[in-house]
Amino acid sequence: MIREQYGIQRVEAAFMAVDEINRNPDLLPNITLGIEIRDSCWYSSIALEQSLEFIRDALSDSDSCGGSGGHDDSRGFIRPNRTKNIVGVVGPGSSAVTIQVQNLLQLFNIPQVGYSATSLDLSDKSRFSDFLRVVPSDYYQAQVMVDIVHYYNWTYVSTVYTDGNYGQSGMTAFKELAEESNICIAEEEEVLSNAEDHAFDDVIKNLMEAEQANVVICFCEGMTVRNLYRAAQRNNVTSRFLFIGSDGWADRTDVVDGLEEIFIGGISVKIKSPYVKDFDKYYFALRPMQNLRNPWFEEFWQHKFNCSLPVKETLAGLPPCTGDESLSERYYQDTKMSFVMKAVYTMAHGLHNLQRAVCGPVKGICPGMLPINGSQFRF
Structure with a gap:
């Protein structure tokens, strides 16, 4: 089951934040920020497997296959088709899984920004030097x-x-x-x-x-x-x-x-999280035929509205989707929405400050920035 809160909405919030950053001429000028999203399923073992996968892809010296992008449905994540410069990692959601992932990422000096992990242990900089979060412990x-x-x-x-x-x-x-x-x-x-x-x-x-x-x-x-x-x-x-x-x-x-x-x-007890009004307009406009960058969206749509999309195998006993379905129906915004977006923005500002410190007046990526080193980030 693909959840709307704690799932699809957080994916779309991250996409929306990256879109906003790339439209902003004053943030990361001449640099296009990309995003690759993996599903940890809230399990440490799966999160570690996914982390190893994208680290391997980042360290690869040659293209894995032709084309501009794709995803592997059997593993539930977007698979890159070419080598990419990993800036950092946002998430995962739980403290236990975040700690396991951070133990791996810091071996490669990959910075990590948590949007939901609140464990007191993560405040220990002697253990988690490349970790930052946007929520209190x-x-x-x-x-x-x-x-x-x-x-x-x-x-x-x-x-x-x-x-x-x-x-x-x-x-x-x-x-x-x-x-x-x-x-x-x-x-x-x-x-x-x-x-x-x-x-x-x-x-x-x-x-x-x-x-x-x-x-x-x-x-x-x-x-x-x-x-x-x-x-x-x-x-x-x-x-x-x-x-x-x-x-x-x-x-x-x-x-x-x-x-x-x-x-x-x-x-x-709840950590205060402001309502993200702009997200509603963005989210309600999404349609499965156009939202191709989210590999989970079509399946989510069919389950939410209890219907079958025409391009998919007809789900047993379900009527075809009419096209009149609206995500505003039974809508409840994920309460950690603002934290997800803030974490993405934090990563972008860290990279922006690193670029200015290393490259000086030169806009875009300069040789001194690569490979990205989390210890050089300026949050």
């Missing part, structure tokens, strides 16, 4: 959660976190700050986001053992929160706990889908 989320607990004079809480870098580093920050505020922790639970139902049932039962701790701090990925609420529902204790969640839950509609009533009363 989890330390600040943890501080907000402690402030909420302190404001309501709750001094005895339980905690749950997703097993992985995001949950572990966030909860470590929360516990340190909670201790400074004299907040005691009754139960501490760790669970995999994709664990079986019985594992989440065990978490709920363990939380219930702390009879005086009704507030649960959850530094969790979205599906962890959803599975916790489902476990509370199975055990008939939906009114027993007040969950305070991090941005892994926040305003994700897929987390609460079908469980809206039992989520009432919960609190989640």
Whole structure:
């Protein structure tokens, strides 16, 4: 399934940002910025495979095949047909996957800008020297959660976190700050986001053992929160706990889908992200026959509107698309849209400043810029 939020919209936001940059005569003059997008599927192993693929392509001395471009549908990404100068990498979305990718990229001094990875570990410049992000670290989320607990004079809480870098580093920050505020922790639970139902049932039962701790701090990925609420529902204790969640839950509609009533009363922290008005006009004008640079768009279109495109094999039982479909239907803008665009712009400004520092008055790419070295970037 190709998701609209957390997927297609972020791809199109990156395309839109690159288009704007290339139209701006004052940003990277005489340099055309390109973009190659890979699907990590939110898995570290796939993200590393994709990263190795484009690094290999960048280091290749000869054209891999003729033509100006193409993509390999079986692997789900746009495949370059000629050697390109890699400026840097934007993303991926999650902290755990970002850390794995950064460990690889820094071997080649390839700069990386994160648009969503908030792990406190990524602030360690001794480990991640070529990493920059446009969102604050989890330390600040943890501080907000402690402030909420302190404001309501709750001094005895339980905690749950997703097993992985995001949950572990966030909860470590929360516990340190909670201790400074004299907040005691009754139960501490760790669970995999994709664990079986019985594992989440065990978490709920363990939380219930702390009879005086009704507030649960959850530094969790979205599906962890959803599975916790489902476990509370199975055990008939939906009114027993007040969950305070991090941005892994926040305003994700897929987390609460079908469980809206039992989520009432919960609190989640969200990083402020302004609405990108210009994106709506751009996005609503997209059509599958014209939007050929996005290899996932046709499949997404068919699933969103439950129809078959004429140039594709007719999907079983689905009527043909009429051409009257509109992306404005059931539209909800991805809340990290502005971060994606800001990350692309950050990379462009870093390259712009590098070009000015190395090339002086010469416009365009000069020999001193190549190969691109992340340590020379001027963000």
